[in-house]
Amino acid sequence: DTGVSQNPRHKITKRGQNVTFRCDPISEHNRLYWYRQTLGQGPEFLTYFQNEAQLEKSRLLSDRFSAERPKGSFSTLEIQRTEQGDSAMYLCASSQGTSGGTDTQYFGPGTRLTVL
Amino acid sequence: GNSVTQMEGPVTLSEEAFLTINCTYTATGYPSLFWYVQYPGEGLQLLLKATKADDKGSNKGFEATYRKETTSFHLEKGSVQVSDSAVYFCALRIGGYQKVTFGTGTKLQVIP
Numbered sequence: 001d002t003g004v005s006q007n008p009r010h011k012i013t014k015r016g017q018n019v020t021f022r023c024d025p026i027s028e029h030n031r032l033y034w035y036r037q038t039l040g041q042g043p044e045f046l047t048y049f050q051n052e053a054q055l056e057k058s059r060l061l062s063d064r065f066s067a068e069r070p071k072g073s074f075s076t077l078e079i080q081r082t083e084q085g086d087s088a089m090y091l092c093a094s095s096q097g098t099s100g101g102t103d104t105q106y107f108g109p110g111t112r113l114t115v116l
Numbered sequence: 117g118n119s120v121t122q123m124e125g126p127v128t129l130s131e132e133a134f135l136t137i138n139c140t141y142t143a144t145g146y147p148s149l150f151w152y153v154q155y156p157g158e159g160l161q162l163l164l165k166a167t168k169a170d171d172k173g174s175n176k177g178f179e180a181t182y183r184k185e186t187t188s189f190h191l192e193k194g195s196v197q198v199s200d201s202a203v204y205f206c207a208l209r210i211g212g213y214q215k216v217t218f219g220t221g222t223k224l225q226v227i228p
Binding site for chain 1: 120152158159160161162165205207213214215216217218219220221
């Protein structure tokens with residue numbers, strides 16, 4: 001299967017700890033996205049990369065959050081000093097960028113974070 | 117700002133019933149519109165999309181028409197199956213930007 005993969009699938013941590021999630025996009029895709037989904041809500045956009053460049057960031061992405069995409073391949077999302085409000089499903093998506101912005105985003109299965 | 121409003125669920129239907137899930141949007145620009153589906157235990161999947169007014173997106177028996185005059189993109193299916201049970205998300209993206217704005221989702225349960 002060559003879809004978007006995310007690791008780990010589940011993470012339980014204590015408040016104040018740091019966590020890091022990984023996303024491996026579909027291999028030929030140059031765009032990568034992070035979203036957050038809380039229970040009963042739709043996904044909320046966090047940030048977007050084109051190759052290794054981070055081009056859009058939501059105001060939801062506080063200074064405790066940092067995302068990287070070294071070499072334009074996989075991406076990591078780190079949350080420092082986790083808070084209970086960070087508990088959510090973190091979704092990664094990727095796409096092959098086209099002119100006109102009509103590319104389709106393909107989503108991974110998500111990483112569910114629980115902060116105790 | 118941009119937003120998507122969908123009918124609240126859960127929606128419970130008998131097999132072979134007609135399905136409509138309402139979706140309306142507010143956008144500062146000219147959006148592309150999407151329906152995504154999330155089956156139990158699986159990731160979000162694109163179900164269908166429409167990129168300009170009066171376009172009809174269709175897939176797996178589902179249809180939705182981009183209505184600019186009513187800012188709507190209602191999802192329909194003529195005869196639902198138990199396997200259609202899932203959460204359905206309406207979404208939009210403004211041209212030139214990559215952020216997708218999602219609605220809150222509508223849970224559909226189809227009973228035999």
